[in-house]
Amino acid sequence: xxxxxxxxxxxxxxxxxxxxxxxxxxxxxxxxxxxxxxxxxxxxxxxxxxxxxxxxxxxxxxxxxxxxxxxxxxxxxxxxxxxxxxxxxxxxxxxxxxxxxxxxxxxxxxxxxxxxxxxxxxxxxxxxxxxxxxxxxxxxxxxxxxxxxxxxxxxxxxxxxxxxxxxxxxxxxxxxxxxxxxxxxxxxxxxxxxxxxxxxxxxxxxxxxxxxxxxxxxxxxxxxxxxxxxxxxxxxxxxxxxxxxxxxxxxxxxxxxxxxxxxxxxxxx
Ligand code: GLN
Numbered sequence: 001x002x003x004x005x006x007x008x009x010x011x012x013x014x015x016x017x018x019x020x021x022x023x024x025x026x027x028x029x030x031x032x033x034x035x036x037x038x039x040x041x042x043x044x045x046x047x048x049x050x051x052x053x054x055x056x057x058x059x060x061x062x063x064x065x066x067x068x069x070x071x072x073x074x075x076x077x078x079x080x081x082x083x084x085x086x087x088x089x090x091x092x093x094x095x096x097x098x099x100x101x102x103x104x105x106x107x108x109x110x111x112x113x114x115x116x117x118x119x120x121x122x123x124x125x126x127x128x129x130x131x132x133x134x135x136x137x138x139x140x141x142x143x144x145x146x147x148x149x150x151x152x153x154x155x156x157x158x159x160x161x162x163x164x165x166x167x168x169x170x171x172x173x174x175x176x177x178x179x180x181x182x183x184x185x186x187x188x189x190x191x192x193x194x195x196x197x198x199x200x201x202x203x204x205x206x207x208x209x210x211x212x213x214x215x216x217x218x219x220x221x222x223x224x225x226x227x228x229x230x231x232x233x234x235x236x237x238x239x240x241x242x243x244x245x246x247x248x249x250x251x252x253x254x255x256x257x258x259x260x261x262x263x264x265x266x267x268x269x
Pocket of ligand 1: 082085175176177178179191198199200229
């Protein structure tokens with residue numbers, strides 16, 4: 001069968017099908033158009049058909065391809081990690097602003113595939129970056145990404161701050177799980193295939209954020225910053241948690257789609 005015929009056979013989004021076929025053939029998408037009438041090797045064709053079936057059944061494209069592009073990086077991903085989202089790139093932008101304002105020791109809490117830590121490190125190689133995760137499997141994925149990208153990050157197995165050295169961080173950044181356990185979104189799109197640990201914050205969705213805000217002052221240096229991604233409707237609650245804890249300069253920023261997506265504050269004392 002030819003590439004064109006294979007693409008016509010499958011009942012999935014055309015862009016996804018092209019991505020999967022190009023990946024199976026180890027070519028780029030443009031190749032599929034230039035060589036659409038050439039026969040495709042049987043093993044590749046079979047692999048593509050299996051992947052297309054899995055995609056039709058809801059397997060995320062990123063897990064099938066084995067990667068997701070985030071920032072300027074191609075990150076390997078698998079079912080042990082959250083698939084990096086575009087909105088999190090805005091958190092990276094904010095973190096880089098803080099690094100440019102003088103933050104030298106930066107902690108990424110709940111790093112997953114390593115997305116935030118690696119993006120920051122790739123942009124600002126001099127920063128001392130530590131990234132933790134409470135899943136050994138996620139940490140192996142992150143570590144492998146760091147190695148293949150040649151970016152030096154201290155990878156630490158830790159449930160939030162549990163094994164993190166206190167009192168020495170200029171910046172703590174996190175995209176924690178923040179979805180409520182009964183939220184209908186959990187059954188939509190890629191979410192059913194992603195690790196619950198990376199998605200669900202607890203019954204209200206805010207539990208992980210509450211925990212991080214509660215602990216962060218013991219870990220931040222005076223004038224250090226805490227930057228948190230959160231759900232589109234959680235900005236006020238997160239800002240309140242930060243102010244109540246004693247953070248100042250609390251502000252919220254929007255993501256590319258105009259949603260209030262991240263809130264941060266500074267620890268002065
Ligand atoms: N932003 C993701 C979503 O709503 C969830 C990521 C997270 O919980 N940190 O799909």
